[in-house]
Amino acid sequence: MGKLISFRLALAVPQLILVALVVFLMTYLVPGSPAAAILGTSANPERVAAVEAQLGLDQPFFTRLFTWFGSAIQGDLGNSYAVGRPVTDMLLERMPATLSLVFGGLVVAVLIGLTLGLLGGTRPGSTTDRVTTTITAITVAIPEFWLGIILLLVFSVQLGWVPVLAYTPIEVDPLRWAQGLILPSIALGVGSAALIARSMRTSMAETLSARWVDTLTATGMSRRRVIFRYGLKNALIPVLASTGLTVSILIGASFVVGQVFAFPGIGDLMLRSVIGKDFPVVQGGVLMIAVIVIAVNLVLDICYGLLNPKARPE
């Protein structure tokens, strides 16, 4: 396992460098000056030039690239063009809300996904299977934004069970944090649950059709014991692989769901930064998300290696 972890960590470094270079290049190539975005309707060529000089945007590409990259390596993501604050501070302030939402969405996706996948996969072709397949086909098509609004109108406005203002930081009140996560997590996780359910169904059905399962059954072992003691472990291996993708999807979807439930996450910040060409924030945000995705995949790869010795490097 040590080799696997070392290998994956070593791979993460060039991945991050590549992401950083690509995002820097992309923001550089986008037409329109950040200075114009800052100045708004008062922008004219003279003012734009003055602000560009103030922000260092008049420097050559490689000067800007090396300056930014050199600082980023040391953990300094620069200052926002639009508000002058350190990008690291702005992102770290918002990261807990985004991570909370992604965590909640993942819990919902895994719980519902595994349950539906298990129900369908253990009885392929049955009524149960057809029902769960239909459910997943429907839920995967529901937009997170729409579902969030519906949940809000039903549970907050009509029933009054939960407040609209959902987010409470975990350090302020863990119970309220958990309660505030319920609706947003459902809105976020349902779509991904369908993906996990499909993966789990297929995997479980294949696992249970294997010859060794017949052998175990022939020994008189109960079907429940075969499924949960032996089948589940094997069926989960491909599901784990799709969970990494699920996390990436959830991070993207959390930007939208966070808007509905007023979660002070990085989604709103990134959206405004992209529109306003606040490139240091965009670059820092993408880099930070890349770190999270790479870290999650690293953990999943380790779990994958634990479950499947064949996946470990020689």
Added chain:
Amino acid sequence: MKSIALRAAVPLGIAALLLTGCTSTDETPEETAAEASGTLRLNFGAFPETWTPGYEFEGGPMRIVYENLITRDDAGELAPGLAESWELSDDSTSLTLNLREGVVFHDGEPFDSEAVAVNIDTVKNTPGPFGAQLAVIDSVDTPDENTVVLNFAGPTPSMPVTLSTRVLPIGSPAAIEDGSIATDPIGTAPWAYDAEGSTAGTVMSFTQFDDYWGDAPGFENIELYAIPDDEAAAAAVVNGEIDVTDTEEEVLPRYDGTTVETFEYPAIRNNVMFFDRGPGGLFEDVEVRQAICYTFDVQQMVDVNGGEAATQHFLEGTQGYNPDITGYPTDVDEANSLWSSAGSPTIDGEMIAAPFTTTQSTIYMDQASQLEGFGISVSTVPPPEWFQGWNSGTYPIGLGSNDELTPFEWYSAWFAADAGGNPSGVESDELKSAADAAIAAGDSEEADELWAEVTKIIADEALTCAHARGFEVIAYNSDTVTNVNAPAYPFEANNLNLREITPAG
């Protein structure tokens, strides 16, 4: 099937328990509303990412904690703020402000002439949207603690108006110097930021400032929320979780049958500008411009896009308004007559629009295409590209906002020969002569009449037309708050007369 139903019931049951658990441990909406009697709960959709003077943030959040040197009274007229009085020099090249005594910042620092100088310097040197408006201030003299003299690079009779806007909020010099003002705003307003009572990203609390120099406001405390989604904000105000929110026309049906009331006020001005007015330019001929203006049906645009049609830039009762300006009422026959008189030119070109001006731009260009040979295509570009391009001289015609509050600013920004928004650099002798006379009048009584003459010439020469005003919509829960009115500060988004709002009942 029984086992399936049972399994399905388990997660639903857990969800129901957790949800009902919210009601047992959480405040009900009724309880929330009752407890909030001394706290005004506002939502403007987002928190300012920084509170440092000079950076962009809207008037609503700004005026919770900051004050201006000059303010507005209930009638919208300029009134003493942190400056008790002010005097413009005869040639409008300097402004002397007599500061209010006994004013302290929330951090205990004294408000004095040095504090004003620091704030002006900060805004001028910040790469933000307001520095340019103070760039005309060449130097700041501080002859004593309570006197500030602003020396201008040229005649600037509009500076008192500029100082009343969100261009120059006055923050604590100490907080500006150590940079803490970005996240912990410290001003002189009736409410001071309460970091202890705030939750990062969720709510910002402001409590009554005991050492405030003026009258106590209607609410002791303010809580500022940031609900970006209009549907969610509507749900929160209906639920009683917040008292006041900015909102959009699309969600107004959500308030039907509730105690939530709404009102709107003009916050945005848009008009068509003819940029290519130089020799040989597409719009050099005044008859061509007038003909195009006569094709515009602003009311039709408003019916589609919302807002309010207007005939001129300035509101009645403000400097620059001229009752003799009737605009260009839609008259296609008159348009065609002028077009023929101008030789029925061929107008081929392109204009750019931001996503928020595309509809208006398209409607107007379609209307103008009734003139034979007129063909301006509209391309939508992202906002920064539009900001950079629309008045740069790259495109012959454009549609955008003119934010200027005074005729001096409006003329200086768009119509003077050296105006940044006049890329052709062309100005008629008549307009220049009238503007020079108005500028020379400074803030004297005759200035109003002279500026009205300037705006009339601008209209007659059809340098711009198709004036329309966009609205901001505010919703408030009449069960919890009253005296919620449009801002005394004209044309500012997300602004309210915060001090006058009082608890209902």
